[in-house]
Amino acid sequence: MSDDHTPKYLRVLEVLQKRIQDGTYPVGERLPSEAALVREFSVARSTVVRALNDLELLGWIEREHGRGSFVKSPPSGESEDRPRLGLAVLDRQEDADSVRLVEAGRRSAPGWVAARLGLAKNAPVVLRRYLGVHEGVISDLVSLWAPLDIASKGPLGQPDPLTVPVRRLLTMAAAGRLVRVMETISARRASDDEAKLLELAPGEPVLSVVGSVLDSTGRTVLVAEVALPGSLHELTDSYPI
Known part of the structure; x- marks a missing residue:
C-alpha cells in the first residue's frame, strides 16, 4: 500500500488494482462484497463505495446491482490510470x-x-x-x-x-x-x-x-x-x- 498520507479510499483502490493485475482476482470474477472489504481494510462503507466507484470509472470493474462488482480486463496503455x-x-x-x-x-x-x-x-x-x-x-x-x-x-x-x-x-x-x-x-x-x-x-x-x-x-x-x-x-x- 501507499504511505500513511494516502487517502484511505485510494489505498483500497490500489490494492484491488494490484490484485487484478497479478491475477488474484481473474477477469470475470466477483470481488469480495462491500461488507467484506470494509472488514478487511477497517474503513467505512463510504470509503469502499468510493474506491469501487472510481475503479468502475477507470474501467477495471463492472458493478451490477444486487450481484456485486466483477473484474474486467485491466486497462492498457500509458494512460491506464487516467479516469475515462x-x-x-x-x-x-x-x-x-x-x-x-x-x-x-x-x-x-x-x-x-x-x-x-x-x-x-x-x-x-x-x-x-x-x-x-x-x-x-x-x-x-x-x-x-x-x-x-x-x-x-x-x-x-x-x-x-x-x-x-x-x-x-x-x-x-x-x-x-x-x-x-x-x-x-x-x-x-x-x-x-x-x-x-x-x-x-x-x-x-x-x-x-x-x-x-x-x-x-x-x-x-x-x-x-x-x-x-x-x-x-x-x-x-x-x-x-
Whole structure:
C-alpha cells in the first residue's frame, strides 16, 4: 500500500488494482462484497463505495446491482490510470436500480453546450439527465445533450431506462464512426439544483467532467457532463518524471 498520507479510499483502490493485475482476482470474477472489504481494510462503507466507484470509472470493474462488482480486463496503455469518465457514461447500462431519471426531452441548449455542438445559442436539443446510484448511494449526476437529428434516431429523449448503452445509439445515429471523446475536468460550486439532487452538504463543491463525443467527420454528436460530489470522488494521476 501507499504511505500513511494516502487517502484511505485510494489505498483500497490500489490494492484491488494490484490484485487484478497479478491475477488474484481473474477477469470475470466477483470481488469480495462491500461488507467484506470494509472488514478487511477497517474503513467505512463510504470509503469502499468510493474506491469501487472510481475503479468502475477507470474501467477495471463492472458493478451490477444486487450481484456485486466483477473484474474486467485491466486497462492498457500509458494512460491506464487516467479516469475515462466520458467512456464510462457512454457504456453505462441503465436500469431502474442504478439510474434515477431526472428529465428527458427537448430543451434549449445552454450557450456552452450549443458552442460545443456547433449550434446557435438556445437551439433545440434533446437533454437526458439522470442520477447514477449504487446500493442506495448517489454517485453522480449525468447530463447528456444531443442534436435533434441524432436524438431522433433513438430513444435518448424517452422517459424510460435505455435498453442499450448510449454509445450504441450514437453509433447507429452518427454519420461517421465514433472516434474521440474530448474531456475537460474542473472543480466548481454546485448549483442549487445539483446540490439538491446530489444531496450535497452545504458548500460542498462538485467535480465537473464535460465530454464532447466526436465522429470521424469531425462533428460533435453528443455533449455529456458528469457532476461528481466533491466528498465522494477524487481524480488521481501518476506518471514518471
